[in-house]
Amino acid sequence: MAKAKTTNKAEDLKGKSQDELNAMLLDLRKQQMDMRFQQAGGQLQNTADIRKVRRTIARVKTCMSQQQAAQAAK
DSSP states (O other), X not given: OOOOOOOOHHHHHHTSOHXXXXXXXXXXXXXXXXXXXXXXXXXOSOTHHHHHHHHHHHHHHHXXXXXXXXXXXX
């Protein structure tokens, strides 16, 4: 039985630059807004996606703050 590939999303974010993280954050917020509109209109099929996007936004913001703290420490 083959194991499913487990990737740590936080590890993927650590390799990205500040500009890439800002662009990702902007895209995620747009996606979150679209999902909220779809949910209000009754068109959103999987409401768990809203939670996933919200948590991904938190991961990106955490990574950004860690990078800023590392820059300040230098």
